[in-house]
Amino acid sequence: MRRVVQFSTGNVGRHSLRAIIGRPDLELVGVHAAGADKIGRDAAELCGSSEPTGILATDDLDALIALKPDCVVYTALGETRPMEAIGQMSRFLAAGINVVGTSMVWLVTPHQTDGWLREPLEQACAAGGASLYVNGIDPGYSGDTAVHAALSLVTRAESVTVREIFDYGNYDDYEYTGTAMGFGTAPDDDLPMAFQPGVITSMFGGLIRNLAHHLGVPLDDVRQRFEPWYTPERIECTMMTVEPGRLAGVRFAAQGMRGDVPVITVEHTTRLTPAAAPEWEYPPEGHSGVHKVIVEGEPRIEVSTHLSHPVLDVTDAGCLSTAARVVNAIDWVCGAPAGLVAVDDIPPTAMIRGLMW
Numbered sequence: 001m002r003r004v005v006q007f008s009t010g011n012v013g014r015h016s017l018r019a020i021i022g023r024p025d026l027e028l029v030g031v032h033a034a035g036a037d038k039i040g041r042d043a044a045e046l047c048g049s050s051e052p053t054g055i056l057a058t059d060d061l062d063a064l065i066a067l068k069p070d071c072v073v074y075t076a077l078g079e080t081r082p083m084e085a086i087g088q089m090s091r092f093l094a095a096g097i098n099v100v101g102t103s104m105v106w107l108v109t110p111h112q113t114d115g116w117l118r119e120p121l122e123q124a125c126a127a128g129g130a131s132l133y134v135n136g137i138d139p140g141y142s143g144d145t146a147v148h149a150a151l152s153l154v155t156r157a158e159s160v161t162v163r164e165i166f167d168y169g170n171y172d173d174y175e176y177t178g179t180a181m182g183f184g185t186a187p188d189d190d191l192p193m194a195f196q197p198g199v200i201t202s203m204f205g206g207l208i209r210n211l212a213h214h215l216g217v218p219l220d221d222v223r224q225r226f227e228p229w230y231t232p233e234r235i236e237c238t239m240m241t242v243e244p245g246r247l248a249g250v251r252f253a254a255q256g257m258r259g260d261v262p263v264i265t266v267e268h269t270t271r272l273t274p275a276a277a278p279e280w281e282y283p284p285e286g287h288s289g290v291h292k293v294i295v296e297g298e299p300r301i302e303v304s305t306h307l308s309h310p311v312l313d314v315t316d317a318g319c320l321s322t323a324a325r326v327v328n329a330i331d332w333v334c335g336a337p338a339g340l341v342a343v344d345d346i347p348p349t350a351m352i353r354g355l356m357w
Contacts, residue, residue: 003069005030008076009046016323018047025354030064033057074101090124100133100326107134110340112206133333133341136322142291143207144343150293150303157297161265166289169237169273171315200224204254204266221257229277249277288314
């Protein structure tokens, strides 16, 4: 039985919290919440579970460290406050507490991460003898587990494309995702944060370089591209309302180049409702989204991953799967040598242990 603290209860955190409460091999011992409206509330109430746990949310890191958990599940948004997130994770790690998380997506490929992020966390791991593992569905599964499986089916690969095609209209995250991608902005506004020079390659270039490393392929360059789509009609959705002439769709990619030829591509097509960007590729009929891997080679391989749920929409199901990618690794990470853990380090069967009871 692993003693676990859940850190944050937002779009991903409420799903990991509910999963921790439900699993017989995990014991929830603490919950962190930043909002005043959540502090002091029972963990069950924060994730929609019916049975009270007796575990009340707190914003006191010292109190959570004093619980001496085996692991913290860190799902708080960190990309907009990286130094604070590094500091919080480092405090747990230096205290000997393992951390698994979905935040700070650069750490999905920890060995490709810049020193400013990697080094303080490595030092904290060494000081506490603890481990840190970060993953998700994208970045994460689509660019590691799914693509590795697809490549294992060919005798030769000419190119690899990892593609997310999703309708984000029902994703209630304008504060980060919406503003970062610039939804609702006009053509003459400043370039959205996510598409400033070097940002796409910063976020997804590690995936490109990591896959090239595993393939043994030297790259000449990693480039980014970005295409906006502005709606001629008003679009209303959960994320926001977009007025005519404003941004309602984006297509962007990081590409690993050999000469002028892209051989490894990580691409996203992101819409607000199916009305956006009708000329761009859609998910297969009947689906709101797909994570797809295409290997051009001998033979050609196409692997599509569809998410669904009887109650949740596809974006919320994606948040649930993102949570699963780290909750399922808790036991293995708790027994791992100290340091930063990559998905390649974890035996695939270790990620499925404890899922059926």
